[in-house]
Amino acid sequence: MAPTPKGRATYHHGDLAAALVQTTLEIIDEVGVRGFSVAEAARRTCVSPGAPYRHFADRDALLAAAALEVSRRLRAIYLDTVADVGSAQERLATVAGSFVRAAARYRGGLDILFAPGLRAAHPELRDSTREFVDLLLPSAFEVVAPDEAAVTAVALLDALHALARGYVAQLLEGKFGDPDDVVEEVAVRATRAARALVAGYGVPSGPVREEGRDR
Amino acid sequence: MAPTPKGRATYHHGDLAAALVQTTLEIIDEVGVRGFSVAEAARRTCVSPGAPYRHFADRDALLAAAALEVSRRLRAIYLDTVADVGSAQERLATVAGSFVRAAARYRGGLDILFAPGLRAAHPELRDSTREFVDLLLPSAFEVVAPDEAAVTAVALLDALHALARGYVAQLLEGKFGDPDDVVEEVAVRATRAARALVAGYGVPSGPVREEGRDR
C-alpha cells in the first residue's frame, strides 16, 4: 500500500523541484558544496532518494538550478539597492561593494554560483551572470570615453566583474578573517578599487599611457 | 606471498606522496576536480586504494597538497618572467597578465587552487597565496603615496589579487570562449585593468573623492 511517506500528506509533493532548490540552498549554507548530497536533499524534503532525478538530470543540474536561484536573488538586491544611485561612476563603484555585502548574506549560494566546474558545464549559469552584467552596460557607456565606447565599456564591466568576484572569493574563504566581521570593511575596499578602475577607463587612453615603463 | 603489485618493482613505492600529487594534477587536467577520485589516483600510481590514506588524511588533503604544488609553480613562473620588469607600476600590471597566461597553462591546477571549499578548509593554501602576494609588496610600496603607505599598499595588492583571480575564473569557465584561443587577449585586458588600478591607488586620495555621489 505504501502510505504517503513520512513527512507528507499527499503522494505527490506539489512542487518538488522548487522545494529541492530551497533545501539545497539551506544544506549548502550549513555544510558547503562538498558536504551536499542529492540523497540528503531528498531526505530533508521527505521524498525517496530517487525522486529528485525526476526533476534534475544529475547532482550538478540541481546545484546549477540552485545557483541560478541565487543569481536571481542577487539581481533583486541590485535592483533594490543600487539601480538608483546618482551618478554612473558611483553606480558602478557601488555595485561592487553591494555585491560583496550580498556575498556575506548568501554565503553558500555564492560558493555554488562560482564553483569552477559548475559554471564551465552549465552555460545558463554564465548567461545569468552575463545578463546581470548587462544591466550595468548603460552606466558603463556613460562613463567611458565616447570613441570606441562599445569595446571599452564591455572591457570595463569585465574588469569590474573580475574585481568583485575576486574580492568575494577572498572574503568567503576567510582570508581577511571571519566574513561576518570584515564584510563591511571589504565592501568599502571593493568600492574604492572599483572607483579606481572606473576612473582608469574613463580617460580616453587611461591615466597611464600605453608604455608605462618610462613615465 | 603477495608479489609486488603490478606496476612496481618493490613493495614500497619510494615517494608515494609526491607521485600521488603529480598524478592528481594529471587527472584534474583531464577530468576536472569533480571527476577526480582518490581511488583513480591510487590506480594510476599502481598502489592499493587504501595506500593514499597513509599520506593524506582525506581526499581534500590530497587535493590541497596538489594545489600547493600548483602555487609553487606559479611562484616560479613569477620569479622567471615578472620579477625583473622595469618599473614598479609595470611590474604590478604585468603580474596580472602573466597570471592569466599561467592559468591557461595550468588549467586544472588553478581550478583546485581556487576551489572555494578547499581554500576555506586549508589555511596553508591561503598562506601560499599570501606569500606570493607579499613578493609584490615592495613594488606596491613604490607605487603608493607615501602617507599611509602601508595600509594602501596592502589594499592595492588585495585589489590586484582580486582582479587577477576574477579574470582567471572567467577565462577558465569559458566566458570569453575557448581559453586557449582567448588567453592572450584576456591577459592584455587584465594587464590594462591592473594598470588602471595601480594608477588609481597611486594618487594620494584616489582620483575620485570620498563622497563621489555629487561630483
Added chain:
DNA sequence: CATTCAATGTATGAGCCTCTCACATCGCTC
C-alpha cells in the same frame, strides 16, 4: 462520471567511492 495517460514518486539495486582496520612487508637502527 469512468477511463486513461502522463507526470511524479517509490523500491531496489548495481557500481563506485571514501575511509577504516587488521595484517604483511620492508628499510633502518642498535
Added chain:
DNA sequence: GAGCGATGTGAGAGGCTCATACATTGAATG
C-alpha cells in the same frame, strides 16, 4: 640480525549517484 616504525595490501562497512521497473495520482477526455 632482531626489532620497530613506516608504508602497503586486502577486505569491507557505509554512503552516494543514478538506472530501472513499478505504484500512485491529477487532469483531460469521452
